[in-house]
Amino acid sequence: MKLADYLDTTRTSQSAFAERLGVSQGLVHQWLTGKRPISAEKCPEIEKLTGGAVTCEELNDKVDWPYIRASGFRSAA
Template sequence: MKLSDYLSKHKISQTTFAAQLGVSQGLVYQWLTGKRPVAAEQCPKIEELTGGEVRCEELNDRVDWAFVRASGEKVT
């Protein structure tokens, strides 16, 4: 699921989500509009915060998430 769809579905504002994640609302806006990609370090945090509804693979396709998941290492 796309992050924008998740926020809409759960009626979560960009400001609230940003606060939960510890980033600025402006950064969340940039992710949602495609002006800035979601950093790989943020993807696991977002996946966890959304209960797996938004997956790392949806947020950043430049990382081989299958490899990361298989390795058992956390991206931080």
Template sequence: MEHPIDRAAKVVGSQKALADRLGVTKAAVGQWKEEGRRVPAEHCPEIELLTGGVVRCEVLRPDVKWGVLRSSPCDDLDASVVHHIGAAGDRRTGGHPCASE
């Protein structure tokens, strides 16, 4: 089975190109494939973006709860609650980032 880093490198062009885009060395990228090593979580979203979703964060780091980060904090809020709190930028209420102006 192909390692997700190898798949990402193919999509981006090479392991060196992937390293350059991530601002790390080619050696660092190579080490992520070694037994017991893993991609630092902070690089996973960028790899997913660089590969157009071909290599997803969940494959690179299944130990991270990416679903929490993917879902909007506003998805579960009732619109009336957001309206009551106030629109974003409303100085009187402090606003709510999920409210529209």
């Protein structure tokens, strides 16, 4: 699921999501509009925060997530 779809489905505002994630609402807006990519460091946090509904693979396709996961990364989803 895309992050924008998750926010719409759960009726979560950009501001509320940003606060839970510890980033600015402006940054979340930039992610959603494609003006700024989601960093690899934030992807696991977002996956955890969304209960696995939005995965790292969907957030940032520039990272070899299967390798990262095989190396011991664990989502709390």
